[in-house]
Amino acid sequence: MDERKTDRRVGSERKASRFAPEEKGVDERRMLPQDPEGMGNVEAINRELEEEGLKPEDGKNAGDSRDTGDQGESRDRDETGGNEEKESGYTPAWKLVLITVLSIFLLIALLLGGGYFYINYNLSPPAARGTSPIAVTIPKGASSGEISQILYSKGLIRNAALFRYYIRYKGVGGDLKAGEYRFTPGMTVDELLDKMVKGEVYRETFSVTIPEGLTVPQIADLLSSEGVVNKERFLKEVNEGSFSYPFLKEIPPENLKQRKYRLEGYLFPETYTFNKGATEHEIIDRMLGQFQKVFTEEWKQELAKKGLNIDQGVILASIVEREAVLDEERPLIAGVFYNRLEERWKLQSCATVQFILGKQKDRITYKDLEIEDPYNTYLHVGLPPGPIGNPGKKSLEATVYPAKHDYFFFVTKNDGSQGHFFSKTFEEHKKNHAKSEGSW
Structure with a gap:
């Protein structure tokens, strides 16, 4: 083996060891040597790379790579530091949830409030343009x-x-x-x-006044003359119509047989307003309803203390109604009849004879007093079998609360005052009668 080659290989190994990761002072990421005192000579490093057959990239050298590494490290540091800064400026999650929930509730409240105002306004009455229906x-x-x-x-x-x-x-x-x-x-x-x-539909109405004391036929004539009822149908309904009022059940069956008109006494006198076209039944029912309204439970109890039921009270009140003219005398006249009933005397009321005659006479004759009829109180003791007319509230009240006194007689004064002379004995009565006739 060539020594030079060997030395070069050895040198290469030696040089390569300078770039090993384990060696101190080596950048493990970039695999570049680091000069502890300033990174060394860049040109020398490049020459060594050339000798090993390694060329730096065009336009770049090891220093550039180092710079790039430094820039990467700097970027990493910047990114890390930036995230820490951003994290320290973040709004906590619970606050975001709270803000969202509150925003939703606020939106709902606004929608509900607006909806309520809209509905309330549009269901309110428009501004009235006048007062006419x-x-x-x-x-x-x-x-x-x-x-x-x-x-x-x-x-x-x-x-x-x-x-x-x-x-x-x-x-x-x-x-x-x-x-x-x-x-x-x-x-x-x-x-x-x-x-x-x-169904309160509009109907043309009419008003009619029923005076106190009229009989059933007289009421029928009045309503018929006003074009309100048919007289025959009205009288038939009085006797045959179905009306469910408790006071009607107190009429004794035996007395009903003697009455010409079943509801006599209970068609309460009043000023009524009826719908045009009202039937006979509706009109009668309205009058009976008014009677029930006026005749209170207290009145019923007061009559019971005197031994009378409602029907008997109405009979007596109908006589008081026909005999009295002045309101202040009604309790006095009622007291006279109570005294006579208590003593079992005949009531001797001219009004009952007028009822029998069916017409008003200015003067009752002795012959009239002798007419045989259950209603003739000159012939029969006690109350007649039925009312002789339809009494008003004041006569009913006078019968419930009569004046307490010792009078048994009364006679018209005939002086234009429409009042009466009252007396305790028959002798006094004869004198008062003479005064009434103007013969003394």
Whole structure:
């Protein structure tokens, strides 16, 4: 073997060992020697590389590689240091979650608030344009949408679509009744729906006053003359109509047989307003309902203390109604009849004879007093079998709360005052009668 070659190989091994990773001062990443004092002579290193058959890349030398390595290290350091800086400036994850959740809730709150305002506003009544009722006709079979459009066109609601959904929400779509209505400007949506659900359609009305003390036939004549009822149908309904009022059950069956009109005494006198076209049954039912409203449970109990039921109280009140003219005398006259009933005297009421005659006479004759009839209190003791008219509230109240006194007689003064003379004895009564006749 050639010594030079051997030396060169050995030298090569020796030189190569300078670049080994294990040797101190070698850059393990770049495999370049490092000069502990300044990286050494770059040109010398390049020459050694050439001798070994290794050329540095064009335009680059070992120094450049070192510089590149240094730049890489610097970049690594920059990246590492930069990340640390960025990490130290990051918002913690829990804060991001909190901000997101709060943002969502805020958005929901805004949407709900806006929705509530929108719904509340559009379901509120529009500004009223006047106070006159607005005529609205709801056709038969109209849908919720059609009804909404009709009300919207009349200026009664703000939003037809929302009103239609509100009808669905309330679940009353199938309960809205057709007909002609009168709605007042400013009515709420609930008031509009309530009126249509109840079917409170507009009807032309009329008013009629039933005076106190009229008999059933007289009431029939009055209503017939007003064009309200048919007289024959009215009288038939009085006797045959079905009415479920508890006070009617207290009428003794034996007394009913003697009464010409079953409901005499219970058609309460009042000023009534009826719908045009009201039936005879509806009108009678309204009067009976008013009687029940006026005749309280307290009155019933007070009569029971006196040994009378409602029917007997009504009979007595009907006599008081026909005998009295002045309201202040009603309790006095009721007291006279109570005294007579207690002593088992005949009531001797001219009003009962007038009822028998069926007409008002200015003067009752002795012959009239002798008419045989269960209602003739000049012939029969106690109360007649039924009322002789339909008493008003004041006569009913006077019968429930009569004046307490010792009078057994009374006679009209005939002085224009419409009052009466009251007396305790028959002798006093004769004197008062003479005063009434003006013969003393």
